[in-house]
Amino acid sequence: MSNMMKRATGQLFFPDIGPGNRFLPPEAHLPQLQRALLDWFAAHKRPLPWRASYSPYEVWISEIMLQQTRMERGVTYFKRWMKHFPDIQSLAAASEDEVLRLWEGLGYYARARHILSAARLVMTEHKGIFPSDPARIRALPGIGPYTAGAVASIAFGEKLPCIDANVERVLSRVFNIDTPVRQKPAAPKIRELALALVPEGRAREHNQAMMELGALVCAKKPHCGRCPLAAFCVGRNMGVADKRPVPGKKAAITPAVTATGILRRNGRIFLQKRLSGGVWGNLWEFPGGRVENNERPADAVIREFMEETGFAVTPVCKYGIIRHGYTTYKIAMHCFGLKLTESPCPPAPFPPPAHLASASSWRWAAPEEIADLPMPTPHRRLADMVSSAYAAH
Ligand code: SF4
Structure with missing residues (x-):
């Protein structure tokens, strides 16, 4: 069993991956893994419009808009939105028809209706200032744990994880999670790992780096040859990266x-x-x-x-x-x-x-x-x- 990876007593055994390949178990090398990811992000991050200021309003709108939406399309909609509604005040004063018309084509229109309700609530309950407290962010209409984590960490630097489909894919490969990521036992494990990986004081960069890595490198087809996490990635080193994440049950069409x-x-x-x-x-x-x-x-x-x-x-x-x-x-x-x-x-x-x-x-x-x-x-x-x-x- 010496050359095989197995889960025996909760301990991982890694294969010999050959000369020149140094494998660093991710759990044992978190600081190196975090540093490699942050360095990669600093060098490769895309100049997305909301990254110019990281204003809470822009981060919030971008995060909601990008759910179920491809990045290029999201950026087009985001720029158009910001021209019409440059701040929460102008958004809160808009009619629902105006907001839905700008959202048209993105689908899941409840998101747009919730954005409008949340903007009005920020005006009446928070004096027009987007709340920084994660619990208050979470209490706004249409904001679930993912969006609350994203806004609190990216706009305000709170040490919270941010777990979207890209992050699920990266974690399932780096930690070789071999059950469907949105179900137990994998889902709570993913949350635990995502939080454990966030470095103190670097939540904004780290969370974006994880999502960016999933979008650009650890995509559906992984590009391990140019990945900053290759030395730490169990999935890659076991030769099973393309079999992770394990697909869950698909909804019937x-x-x-x-x-x-x-x-x-x-x-x-x-x-x-x-x-x-x-x-x-x-x-x-x-x-x-x-x-x-x-x-x-x-x-x-x-x-x-x-x-x-x-x-x-x-x-x-x-x-x-x-x-x-x-x-x-x-x-x-x-x-x-x-x-x-x-x-x-x-x-x-x-x-x-x-x-x-x-x-x-x-x-x-x-x-x-x-x-x-x-x-x-x-x-x-x-x-x-x-x-x-x-x-x-
Ligand atoms: S080494 Fe490959 S599978 Fe692992 S995180 Fe990087 S791209 Fe994904």
Whole structure:
């Protein structure tokens, strides 16, 4: 057993990795590991916009924005956001529609609604100053343990860990964690290791260095040849780096077929505002809904319009099918042009009866107004598709 790594009595046995390769068990060499990581970060960190000042407001917005978002896309959205809302005061004074419109395309819109609520709370409860105490940060809407740790450590230097998917990947490889990282027993172990690694007084740099390393070097395909932690990495030295992290159970993807319609009257288009819950809460959309089994999409849009708005409609054209994936759904949205079946137009049926209520508000919008309203991505694509079709005529 001498040349094999095993877990026997909680002690690790490491293999002989050959001449010239010096392996340093990470637990026994924390100061060297921390130093190697910090030196690497100082030399390789990307010049991201929030790294210019590390203001709590910018760190907070960047951390929320980057969840589930690629860095290049996050940076584009961040710069645009800061132009519109350069500080908490301007954000707190904005309308929800303005905030959601700027967020449009990033998905998980509850994040944007929470940002607005938190900004208003900072104005009323904290005199406009972002709190530095981790417990107070955690108490703001939409801030979980990850974001609280990130803001407290990166903006205020608190000795707290910051664990995102990049950090989970690095730790699972360096410490060769061989069970799924988001489940027990690995999850608490990851938290413990992440905290133990934070060097005194260097939380800001260390936490960013871990995330940066996961993004640039210890990526899905690890680039161990240029990694500052190679000498300490159990996964690499055991030859199992590409098998870490061990994947957890994946959420099943649910396909869904929907039908949606654009109803015009006097040059305006009917829109409704979704109820506040759910991933698309408070966004504006064209009415529609799921196509039932054995139902034709054209029949579904007629039924959905009657159920949701009380309007009797007839399809006059089909624009096409828009395909879109979000959370665990993969939708195929059949898109129709509609006209009212009855003429003249019946009075607007809102508010709908309580048992049918699927929207909190509605409007007949001019095409130029639609550009300013926040919409789910597939509905924005439909709006763009229809407006360019009209522009072409
Ligand atoms: S040595 Fe390889 S596997 Fe280990 S942390 Fe570095 S890049 Fe990741």
